[in-house]
Amino acid sequence: MRRFHYLAPRRLDEALSLLTPDAVPLAGGTDLFLRMERRQTQPDAVVDLKRIPDMDRIEPSDGGLRIGALAPMESLAASSLIVNGYRALAESARVVGSIQTRNRATIGGNLANASPAADTATPLLALGATAEAGRVDGSRELPLEQLFLGPGRTALESGELLTAVRIPAMPGRTGSSFQRCVRTAMDIAVVNCAAFVKLDEDGAVEDARIALGAVGPTPLRALSAESCLQGRRFDADAAAEAAECAAHDARPIDDVRASADYRKDMVRVLTRRAVENAFQRARGEA
Amino acid sequence: MTAEPIRITVTVNGESFREEVPATRSLLDFLRDDLGLTGTKEGCSEGECGACAVILDGRLVDACLIFAAEADGRSVETVEGLADGEELHPLQRTFAAAGAAQCGYCTPGMLMACKSLLDRNPSPTREEVTHGIAGNLCRCTGYGTIIQAVMEAAKES
Structure with a gap:
C-alpha cells in the first residue's frame, strides 16, 4: 500500500476542508482498504470520518428519517425506526456481507461507492430517499436517482461529501419489501429488488416505486413496472404484469455471476415477490 | 511524500x-x-x-x-x-470437547465470532449460530462440531 497521511478530524467542517482532490474519505473501510491495498486508489491523505460525533445517527426528521452517512449496516438492521417504518431498508442491511462487515460498512459508503449491486440503494430508491451532500460552503440535497452516474461514479463533486440520507414519512397503507438473489450468503447480489406501494382507502395503488440492482450501470427505477401498478388492486395478474415490465426495464449484462438472461428471469421472480410482499404489508397482513 | x-x-x-x-x-x-x-x-x-x-x-x-x-x-x-488464567472460556472448553478444531487456523477468529454472538444472543438457535459465523470460513470441520460447541456453551451459561 502506498504511504499516506491519516487524518482524523473531530468536526464535519474540518473534515470537509481536508477533502482536497488528493484525499479520500474513510467510513467503514471495507471497500476502501482493499482498493488501497490493491493500489486502485492511491490517495495522499485519508480522512477518517468516524471521530466526528453524531455522523452515525439515525433520527426522526421532518416526519421521516435522517440517517447519518456513518451509520453501519448492523445499526440500520437493528434500528426500530427502520425495522418498523422502512422494512425494505432493514431487510437489505441485514443481508450485506457477514456480521464483521455489517459492523463496519456504512450506508454512506454503500451509496458513495456507487456499485450497481449496492444492497441499500434499491430500497432507498423505492422509499423515495434523497442524499445530503455537504461541502465547505454549504450543503445540497439531491434525489438518490441523481446520485448514481455509473459503476463507481456519483454526482458528488470534488470536495463534496455524502453526509446523510433522508427518507420521507411513511403514512398509513404503505408497505415495502426487499428481495435478493445471491450465489452464496456472502456474495454480492446477482439481482436485488425493492418495492414500495401506497394504497388508497379502497386498496388500489396510489403510488408505487420499484427499484432494481445489478441489472444496469447503476441501481435503477423500473418505471414501466411502476406505472403498470398505478390505480390497480392487488391480484396475481397485477404482480405478474409488473414483473414482466420490470424485466423490460432491466438492462443487465453477462458477467461472472450470471448471464443477462438469467438476471432478467430473476428480475421477474424478485419483482413479483417484492410487489406481493409490499402489498401485504400495506394492508397490514405481513 | x-x-x-x-x-x-x-x-x-x-x-x-x-x-x-x-x-x-x-x-x-x-x-x-x-x-x-x-x-x-x-x-x-x-x-x-x-x-x-x-x-x-x-x-x-x-x-x-x-x-x-x-x-x-x-x-x-x-x-x-478469552481464557481467565488457566481457566478456559466456556467456548474454548466446548470447542475442545466437540472436536470443533482440526487444523485450527480458523479457530481464533471462529471463537471470537462465537463469543460475539453469545454476547449479543446468549441462547441462539442453530440457524442463528449459522448466521453468526457466516463470515468465518472453516475448511476442515464442515461446521457441524463448531455449531454443536456453540450450542453446548450456550446451554452451560
Missing part, C-alpha cells in the same frame, strides 16, 4: 499499549507484529474468511480491513484474552 508515523494508544485484552505505527499498518499487523499477539490469524486479507476476527469496542470486526490508527483510543479483544 512523507507520512509521519502515528502515535496510538490501544487497549488490548484490558492492557493499554502506546505505540507508533505507520498509517498503512493494519490492525491485524499491529496485533501480530507490534504486540506479538499471534493468536489472531491472517487468512485472505480481504474480509472474506474471518481468520482475523477480533472484537473492537464490543463489535466483531475483521482486523485485516482496519487501519491500526482507527483503533486509537479503542478497546480490542483477541483470542488471547
Whole structure:
C-alpha cells in the first residue's frame, strides 16, 4: 500500500476542508482498504470520518428519517425506526456481507461507492430517499436517482461529501419489501429488488416505486413496472404484469455471476415477490 | 511524500499499549507484529474468511480491513484474552470437547465470532449460530462440531 497521511478530524467542517482532490474519505473501510491495498486508489491523505460525533445517527426528521452517512449496516438492521417504518431498508442491511462487515460498512459508503449491486440503494430508491451532500460552503440535497452516474461514479463533486440520507414519512397503507438473489450468503447480489406501494382507502395503488440492482450501470427505477401498478388492486395478474415490465426495464449484462438472461428471469421472480410482499404489508397482513 | 508515523494508544485484552505505527499498518499487523499477539490469524486479507476476527469496542470486526490508527483510543479483544488464567472460556472448553478444531487456523477468529454472538444472543438457535459465523470460513470441520460447541456453551451459561 502506498504511504499516506491519516487524518482524523473531530468536526464535519474540518473534515470537509481536508477533502482536497488528493484525499479520500474513510467510513467503514471495507471497500476502501482493499482498493488501497490493491493500489486502485492511491490517495495522499485519508480522512477518517468516524471521530466526528453524531455522523452515525439515525433520527426522526421532518416526519421521516435522517440517517447519518456513518451509520453501519448492523445499526440500520437493528434500528426500530427502520425495522418498523422502512422494512425494505432493514431487510437489505441485514443481508450485506457477514456480521464483521455489517459492523463496519456504512450506508454512506454503500451509496458513495456507487456499485450497481449496492444492497441499500434499491430500497432507498423505492422509499423515495434523497442524499445530503455537504461541502465547505454549504450543503445540497439531491434525489438518490441523481446520485448514481455509473459503476463507481456519483454526482458528488470534488470536495463534496455524502453526509446523510433522508427518507420521507411513511403514512398509513404503505408497505415495502426487499428481495435478493445471491450465489452464496456472502456474495454480492446477482439481482436485488425493492418495492414500495401506497394504497388508497379502497386498496388500489396510489403510488408505487420499484427499484432494481445489478441489472444496469447503476441501481435503477423500473418505471414501466411502476406505472403498470398505478390505480390497480392487488391480484396475481397485477404482480405478474409488473414483473414482466420490470424485466423490460432491466438492462443487465453477462458477467461472472450470471448471464443477462438469467438476471432478467430473476428480475421477474424478485419483482413479483417484492410487489406481493409490499402489498401485504400495506394492508397490514405481513 | 512523507507520512509521519502515528502515535496510538490501544487497549488490548484490558492492557493499554502506546505505540507508533505507520498509517498503512493494519490492525491485524499491529496485533501480530507490534504486540506479538499471534493468536489472531491472517487468512485472505480481504474480509472474506474471518481468520482475523477480533472484537473492537464490543463489535466483531475483521482486523485485516482496519487501519491500526482507527483503533486509537479503542478497546480490542483477541483470542488471547478469552481464557481467565488457566481457566478456559466456556467456548474454548466446548470447542475442545466437540472436536470443533482440526487444523485450527480458523479457530481464533471462529471463537471470537462465537463469543460475539453469545454476547449479543446468549441462547441462539442453530440457524442463528449459522448466521453468526457466516463470515468465518472453516475448511476442515464442515461446521457441524463448531455449531454443536456453540450450542453446548450456550446451554452451560
